[in-house]
Amino acid sequence: MTASTTRRTTARTRIAAVGAIAVAGSLLLTACGDQTDSSSQESGSGKETKSGAPLFEKLPEKYQKSGVIKVGTNAEYAPMEFVENGKIVGVDPDLAEALGKQLGVKFEFTSGSFEGLITALNTGRHDIAMSSITDNKQRQEGLDESGKKLGKGVDFVDYFLAGTAVYTKKGNPEGINSIEDLCGKTAAVQRATTYEKALETQSKACTDAGEKAIKIQAFENDTEAQTRVKAGGAVAGVNDYPVAVDLARKADGGKAFEVVGEQVDAGPFGIAVNKDNTGLRDALKEAVDAIIADGSYQKVLDKWGAGTGAIDKAAINGGK
Known part of the structure; x- marks a missing residue:
C-alpha cells in the first residue's frame, strides 16, 4: 500500500515492509480518513527517554528537541500496517517501535491515501513515509510513468524485501x-x-x-x-x-x-525521506542496521509471519 503513481510501483514488489513507533514504551498512533484530516488517536503516552538510546545523538537537532518523528502511512495493508481497535498496528509500527528505542524518539503515525504519501512528505506534513512503499528509481527521481519530472523525488532507507x-x-x-x-x-x-x-x-x-x-x-x-x-x-x-x-x-x-x-x-520496501533531510535519512539507516543486529528486527517479522521479507543490511536508494 510499492507515493507517486508508480507503486507500492511495477510488477516489481511490495512485501515487502515498515513504520515507526515510540521509545520507552510510548506509542502515539494516529488514524485519519485522508491526508488533510487533523483528527488523531493515541495508543499510548509517556515520557521520552533518551537514556539507553544509543543513536540519539545521530539525529538532527530538530528531532532531538521535539522527541517526535511524524510518519505518513496508509493503514489498510495488513499485516504491514492496519487499524485494529482504533490503533495502527502491524509490521511497520512494530519495527518503528524498535527503531524508536535506538533513536530515543517517538514515531507518530498518521494514515491517509497511499497515493498522497510522497506529496505530503515533500510538503512537510510528515517527516517520513513508512507504508510498504517500493523503492524504485521513478520515486527516487520524482518521475511519472512516462518519465516526466513531477517533483524532486525522495530518498529511501530500505528495510524489507517483497514481491x-x-x-x-x-x-x-x-x-x-x-x-x-x-x-x-x-x-x-x-x-x-x-x-x-x-x-x-x-x-x-x-x-x-x-x-x-x-x-x-x-x-x-x-x-x-x-x-x-x-x-x-x-x-x-x-x-x-x-x-x-x-x-x-x-x-x-x-x-x-x-x-x-x-x-x-x-524488490525493497523503503522508508521515504525528503532529499534535503539527509541527517534523518542516515540516522534511520543506522537504526535499521542496529535492530537487525540485535535481533529485534527478525522478532517483529516472525511475529507477523513476514520473515521471508527479511534483509541482512539496510541500504539507501537500493531500488531499481
Whole structure:
C-alpha cells in the first residue's frame, strides 16, 4: 500500500515492509480518513527517554528537541500496517517501535491515501513515509510513468524485501496460476501501486503476444479490490506477497481467498525521506542496521509471519 503513481510501483514488489513507533514504551498512533484530516488517536503516552538510546545523538537537532518523528502511512495493508481497535498496528509500527528505542524518539503515525504519501512528505506534513512503499528509481527521481519530472523525488532507507503475488477466490474457479494467465480477464488492484504497474506491464505483454489485454480495475484502497474479487467481478487480485498471504490466511477464516503461483519481481520496501533531510535519512539507516543486529528486527517479522521479507543490511536508494 510499492507515493507517486508508480507503486507500492511495477510488477516489481511490495512485501515487502515498515513504520515507526515510540521509545520507552510510548506509542502515539494516529488514524485519519485522508491526508488533510487533523483528527488523531493515541495508543499510548509517556515520557521520552533518551537514556539507553544509543543513536540519539545521530539525529538532527530538530528531532532531538521535539522527541517526535511524524510518519505518513496508509493503514489498510495488513499485516504491514492496519487499524485494529482504533490503533495502527502491524509490521511497520512494530519495527518503528524498535527503531524508536535506538533513536530515543517517538514515531507518530498518521494514515491517509497511499497515493498522497510522497506529496505530503515533500510538503512537510510528515517527516517520513513508512507504508510498504517500493523503492524504485521513478520515486527516487520524482518521475511519472512516462518519465516526466513531477517533483524532486525522495530518498529511501530500505528495510524489507517483497514481491508481487496473485490471489483468487478460494478454489481458484478460473484456474489462474500466474499473472500471465490474466490476459483477457479482469483483475482488481489498488491504484498507484507497483502491482498496478505490474498488471499494466503484463497487459502490454499480452497484446504484444496477440492476446487480449487485461481488464484492470483500480480502486482507491485494497479493501475495495478484495471485495471485487470476492464478489466475482474480477477473477483475481494482485498485491504484495506478504499481504496476499495474510489475506488468504485470515479473510473469512481462510475461506475467502488463496494465493496462486510464486511471488515475482521481489524488490525493497523503503522508508521515504525528503532529499534535503539527509541527517534523518542516515540516522534511520543506522537504526535499521542496529535492530537487525540485535535481533529485534527478525522478532517483529516472525511475529507477523513476514520473515521471508527479511534483509541482512539496510541500504539507501537500493531500488531499481
